[in-house]
Amino acid sequence: MHQTLAEKNLRPEEHYVDAGYTGAELLVDSQEDYGIKLIGPTRINPNWLSKLEGGISLYDFDINWEKEEVTCPGNKSSIAWRAYRQEGKYPQDRIQVRFSRRDCTPCKLRKLCTRSDIQSRILNFQPQARYEALKYTRDYIASKQGQQDYRIxxxxxxxxxxxxxxxxxxxxxxxxxxxxxxxxxxxxxxxxxxxxxxxxxxxxxxxxxxxxxxxxxxxx
Known part of the structure; x- marks a missing residue:
């Protein structure tokens, strides 16, 4: 669609879409390839933490991309950072981060972070460009300004x-x-x-x- 609009010199700066078109890959590719900013609600996370009041989601962690280190809401830093290729029907690059059992086991926030009685919290997320594009879109559409703009x-x-x-x-x-x-x-x-x-x-x-x-x- 964007290619057709570009060929006809009808390319918009912003494109308001539904949740089916706000995947991280589309958000980044449409901006880089066509200069079009996709705006719309992101897909609902089915994870149990999203349904738990006060649940600690991925976006509650602070990611330092340069140091390859993540800090949790309990102010503890990750101990392992691994980039890998997720295979399957839709292969994609991913990053896995792991925290220390020594930090996670006595943490007061544990019940809001993981169901495991033994394992520490493990995070899996996309590379920086896609992660930040998805987070920005998610935060923007949840804001008053974003909701007002999306009424279009x-x-x-x-x-x-x-x-x-x-x-x-x-x-x-x-x-x-x-x-x-x-x-x-x-x-x-x-x-x-x-x-x-x-x-x-x-x-x-x-x-x-x-x-x-x-x-x-x-x-x-």
Whole structure:
């Protein structure tokens, strides 16, 4: 997509995307290759620590990239730093850091850091450029300014919902990529026609539907 936009001289400085496009690799590559800054929520971490109140996550550690050393919230430094290549379906470079049992075992924060009764905390994270890009995006989108800026996506989210709900945009009626693309273009045209018709007839915009369960939510 970015390559096509660049070829047409339509490359934006910022691109607001959903969580499916804010992986560390995409964040770095889009900036380095096309000068485009991706902005959007990062994927939810399924780790048990993210669900634990006060849980100590990777981003609570202070990383010194030059010294190849990590300091934990308990002010203890790592004792091992190892760069390695993670194999699998999506191979990537990773860094593993390990802390001392002598420091971790008596630590008052242990229950918020690891489930192991014996092993010390071990961290696995991406190289500096990708790690910092992901952390910056995560912190920015969680800030008031980031949330306010991200509201710009509300319009396209509504368009996607209309395309899927009213025009069957989630499924292709055809097999070839060319025909599928043609279907999407026709759906886009149909949405424009419907919106123009509603505007000319003075029809109000549809209100968001709230489920019965959501209506039970107690107002603050």
């Amino acid at each position: 996506r509300a319009g396209i989210e509504g368009t996607i919902a209309q395309a899927v709900g009213a025009f069957g945009g989630r499924r292709s009626r055809y097999r070839s990529q060319v025909k599928t693309h043609f279907q999407q273009v026709m759906i886009s045209s149909a949405i424009n026609i419907v919106r123009v018709d509603h505007f000319l007839q003075g029809k109000p915009k549809g209100k968001a539907q709230i489920s019965r369960f959501a209506k039970l939510k107690i107002a603050p």
